[in-house]
Amino acid sequence: MALLEVDNLSKAFGGVTAVQNVSFAVDRGLVYSVIGPNGAGKTTLFNLITGVYTPTEGDIRLDGRSIAGVAPHQLASQGMARTFQNLQICMNMTALENVMVGAHLQLDRNLVKAMLRFPGLARRDRELKDRARELMGFVGLGGYWNRAANSMPYGALKRLEIARALAAKPQILFLDEPAAGLNSKDTAEIDELVRKVADNDVTVVLVEHDMKMVMNISDRILVLDYGKKLTEGTAREVRENPDVIAAYLGSNA
Amino acid sequence: MRVLRRHSALLFLAGLLLLLPLVLPNNFYYDIVIRMAINAIIVLGLNLLIGFAGQISLGHAGFIGIGAYASAIFPTHFGWHPLVAMAAGAAIASAIAAILARPIFRLKGHYLAMATLGLGIIIAIVIKNEAAYTGGPDGMPVAALGLMGFEISGEKQWYWVLAALLLFSFWAARNLIDSPFGRALRALHGSEVASQVMGVDVVRYKVAIFVLSAFFASLMGSVTAHYIGFVTPNIADFFHSIELVTMVVIGGMASIYGSLIGAILLTALPQALSTFEGWETVAFGSILMLCMIFMPRGLVPTLTARFRPNEREDP
Numbered sequence: 172m173a174l175l176e177v178d179n180l181s182k183a184f185g186g187v188t189a190v191q192n193v194s195f196a197v198d199r200g201l202v203y204s205v206i207g208p209n210g211a212g213k214t215t216l217f218n219l220i221t222g223v224y225t226p227t228e229g230d231i232r233l234d235g236r237s238i239a240g241v242a243p244h245q246l247a248s249q250g251m252a253r254t255f256q257n258l259q260i261c262m263n264m265t266a267l268e269n270v271m272v273g274a275h276l277q278l279d280r281n282l283v284k285a286m287l288r289f290p291g292l293a294r295r296d297r298e299l300k301d302r303a304r305e306l307m308g309f310v311g312l313g314g315y316w317n318r319a320a321n322s323m324p325y326g327a328l329k330r331l332e333i334a335r336a337l338a339a340k341p342q343i344l345f346l347d348e349p350a351a352g353l354n355s356k357d358t359a360e361i362d363e364l365v366r367k368v369a370d371n372d373v374t375v376v377l378v379e380h381d382m383k384m385v386m387n388i389s390d391r392i393l394v395l396d397y398g399k400k401l402t403e404g405t406a407r408e409v410r411e412n413p414d415v416i417a418a419y420l421g422s423n424a
Numbered sequence: 425m426r427v428l429r430r431h432s433a434l435l436f437l438a439g440l441l442l443l444l445p446l447v448l449p450n451n452f453y454y455d456i457v458i459r460m461a462i463n464a465i466i467v468l469g470l471n472l473l474i475g476f477a478g479q480i481s482l483g484h485a486g487f488i489g490i491g492a493y494a495s496a497i498f499p500t501h502f503g504w505h506p507l508v509a510m511a512a513g514a515a516i517a518s519a520i521a522a523i524l525a526r527p528i529f530r531l532k533g534h535y536l537a538m539a540t541l542g543l544g545i546i547i548a549i550v551i552k553n554e555a556a557y558t559g560g561p562d563g564m565p566v567a568a569l570g571l572m573g574f575e576i577s578g579e580k581q582w583y584w585v586l587a588a589l590l591l592f593s594f595w596a597a598r599n600l601i602d603s604p605f606g607r608a609l610r611a612l613h614g615s616e617v618a619s620q621v622m623g624v625d626v627v628r629y630k631v632a633i634f635v636l637s638a639f640f641a642s643l644m645g646s647v648t649a650h651y652i653g654f655v656t657p658n659i660a661d662f663f664h665s666i667e668l669v670t671m672v673v674i675g676g677m678a679s680i681y682g683s684l685i686g687a688i689l690l691t692a693l694p695q696a697l698s699t700f701e702g703w704e705t706v707a708f709g710s711i712l713m714l715c716m717i718f719m720p721r722g723l724v725p726t727l728t729a730r731f732r733p734n735e736r737e738d739p
Contacts, residue, residue, distance in 0.1 A: 221621060247623030261614025263478075263678060264607070272611040276623040278604035282632055285603030286596040292603060320614075339622060 172235060174199045174343060174374050175220070180229035180239075182212075182219055189215040191398040192229070197343070197376060197391075202369045204377045204385045206409075207395035208418060213378045214256055216395065217347050220376075221253045222246045233343070248276050252341035254332040256348045256378070262321040266312065266331055269320055270303040271296075273338025303338060310334040310364055326357045333364065343374045350381045362388055386410065394418070433681075434595055441587040445580070454579035456695060458651065461586040464687035465593045466644045467671045468680065469637035474669065475677030476601060477633045478613030479529065480537050482665050483544020487638040489551055489660025490517040491645025496566045496655045497557050506569045510646040517642035518635050520547075525631040541662070548660040563656030566649045582651050589647070593640070597680055609633055610678070674715050676722025685723055 173196035182190040190212045197203045205213050218224045220231055222243040231239045233249055252273070261269050278299065279285075279292050307316050310330040315323060320331065329349060336344055346365065350358040362384050369375050369388075379385050385392065386406045394401040394409055396418040402409060409415055448454055466488065473479050494513025498504040504512070528539045551558050558564060568575045576585060600606045611619040612626050620626055649655045658664065667690065675686020693711065697704040719726040 223617065223621075243617070243620040244623050244625045247621060253621055255618065259615040259618035261611045261618065263614045264610050268607055268610070272607050272619065272622050272624075275604060275608055275611075275619075280604050280608065282600070282605050282636065285605040286600045288599040288603070296603065335618075335622070 173197055174234060175376070176230075176232040177220065178230040178232070180216070180219060180231065181227050182215055182224060183227045189398050190219060190395075193395070193398075193400045194229075195393050195400065195403055197374060199342075199374055200369065200372060201390040202365060202375045202377060202388050204379060204389040204392045205395060206379065206382075206385055206392060207401070210397075211395040212398040213395055214347060215398075217253070217345055217376075217378060221251060221345055247339060250340075250342035251345070252336035252339045252343075253345035254329075254336055254347055254349060256351060258325075258328050258332065260320050260328050260331055260335075262319075264320055265316075266307065266318045266320055266323060266327075267300065267303050267316040269331055270306055270334045270338050271299055273335035274299055274303070274340075276339065303334075306334045306337055307331075309337070309367075311360065326353055329353065329357075329361065330364070333368070337368065337373070341373060343376065344368065346375060346377045346379075348378055348380060350379060350384055358384055433598075434591070437594055438591055441591065445583065451579045454583050456692065458579060458582050458586050460688050460691040461590045462644050462648055462651075463668070463671060463691050464684050465586075465590055466641050466668055467675065467683045467687045468593050468597045469640035470668055471672045471675075471677065471679070471683045472597065472600065472609070473633050473637045474672050475679065475682075476606070476613065477609045477630060479630055479634065480540060480669075481544075481634070481637070482537050482541040482662075482669065483547070484540075484637070484641050484668055485660050485662070485664035486544035486547030487517040487521065487641035488645035488648070488664065489547055489657070490520070491642030492566075492649035492655045492659050493551055493558055493645075494642070495569075495646040495649040496564050499567045500564065501557060506567060506650065507571070510643065513646050514639050514642040517645075518639045521635045521638035522631060525634045526627065529627055529630040529634065541665075544660070544665050545662060548657060548662065551660050552657045558657070561657055563654055565654050566652070568653070569650040576650070586647070594680065594684070597683075601680065605629075605632075613678075670712065672722075674712065674722055676724035676726070679722065679724040679728075682722050682724035689723075 175197040177193060177195050180190055180193045181188060193216065205216060207213055215224065219226050222241050225240040229239065230237055233251065238246060238249065261272065278295060284292050304316050307313060310333050312327055312330050312334065315327060320328065323331065333346070333349065349365065350361045353361065358381055365375055365377065366388055377389070389406055391404065392406060392409045393403045394415050401414050401418055402412050444457065448457065470481065470484055473481055491510070491513040494516060495506060495509050498509035498512060499506050524543060528536065531539055552561055568577060576582060608619060608624045609629055611622065612624055612629055616626055645659065648659065671686035671690045672683065674690060675684070676682025693708060694704060697707045700707050
């Protein structure tokens with residue numbers, strides 16, 4: 172059974188149908204990319220699957236369980252994590268604390284125990300700090316752990332979001348344009364990082380504009396156009412599909 | 425070593441509170457320090473809500489009023505033990521906060537400010553109008569706070585009570601911020617959508633911190649009532665709420681030390697300015713305006729940023 176199954180998913184905003192009857196399935200351990208021209212509905216699709224929007228129609232199943240319309244904070248406990256196209260880093264915290272928030276659900280969130288600093292809670296927090304440092308090393312932010320998030324460069328914050336998402340120990344990770352706004356050197360490093368994440372048994376679903384990166388690292392690719400599924404297949408199949416070329420370059424090309 | 429470093433600020437504050445009586449010349453100064461401590465404890469709780477969680481309450485004096493009047497009314501009219509009355513006040517304030525928080529915290533920004541403002545004003549009006557129990561605008565006397573045959577009385581005894589309470593609040597607030605609960609609270613301030621995706625039930629956390637700050641406000645209302653021995657409706661009014669929010673902002677949002685500094689400065693300032701005879705309000709207002717123009721983030725965060733540009737204040 173596929174890890175993620177999307178069935179006839181639709182989302183309408185008033186009269187505009189941003190996503191229309193989209194179906195696909197993502198197998199475990201893959202890097203699965205969603206591409207399409209601007210306004211094709213990629214981010215809307217992400218927001219539907221990760222619970223930020225409620226679908227108008229259709230179903231989404233994670234591990235066989237329906238998750239359509241489930242609130243984001245409940246999806247986290249089912250092993251789903253994501254990053255954002257426009258950075259959603261908590262600028263009022265340090266880099267390390269941002270990563271630690273990622274592990275929120277694995278910790279004791281009791282208010283009274285926190286105020287009185289129960290020994291168990293303090294110990295778990297110290298262990299988490301070590302793991303968060305490791306994760307920051309993993310994404311290439313070894314030197315940043317004590318920095319205030321608002322003093323870090325843009326490229327580092329992009330990686331920080333990935334580290335934070337990984338702290339949740341997700342089984343599936345959604346990356347919304349992890350290379351957006353990065354130069355080619357940084358993009359190549361993100362490229363490598365995404366592969367490393369997938370090698371660690373985390374299924375990756377990716378929305379990305381950088382075609383070189385997408386073609387490089389994707390096991391399968393879904394192409395959206397005007398909210399509809401245009402095609403789906405391996406990098407080579409997608410590249411050679413005349414509909415995809417038409418969608419990107421215009422049908423008269 | 426780790427324990428020592430972690431608690432160095434706490435030990436410093438404890439030492440300060442221990443030595444302070446050596447230099448306080450008379451009861452007038454004791455009184456000011458006691459008021460500073462009362463305000464500091466309330467502001468610590470309020471800063472958790474405003475500075476750390478990024479929410480606002482313009483009606484917090486209402487909760488202080490509930491605590492103060494619970495401690496005045498229950499022992500006088502119903503013969504309850506003052507400590508039971510204090511607990512009942514805190515329970516009532518927490519219950520009101522918990523019931524109203526769910527609808528209130530669906531609002532954001534200006535609307536949230538208006539809703540909390542309304543809540544505070546309603547509580548103040550109830551206190552003023554229920555004259556049969558509260559004595560109306562004239563207020564009412566409050567029985568002494570006794571414990572196992574021992575009555576707390578006089579500035580010197582109250583000083584030690586408040587020193588202990590302040591130390592505990594300071595310790596607990598720092599613990600809270602550096603905990604999974606506290607990080608979730610700050611995260612929802614930084615990015616609500618990101619914290620949700622991480623599994624934070626945002627509304628629940630906003631409600632929890634609102635209730636907690638209301639609980640502490642009510643307890644300190646009770647303490648104030650017993651300390652002064654008399655309550656008037658002024659304790660619950662809008663201006664008191666604004667005064668507390670100003671302490672949070674001047675001291676520094678999301679800063680534990682800032683809460684203490686803000687409370688100390690704004691409690692002392694009116695006394696220090698009394699030499700200006702008739703112009704003290706103008707001087708007070710001018711100082712606040714200058715602070716906000718030149719240090720919009722508040723005293724402690726501005727100074728911290730100056731000396732340690734890339735780091736945050738240790739929680």
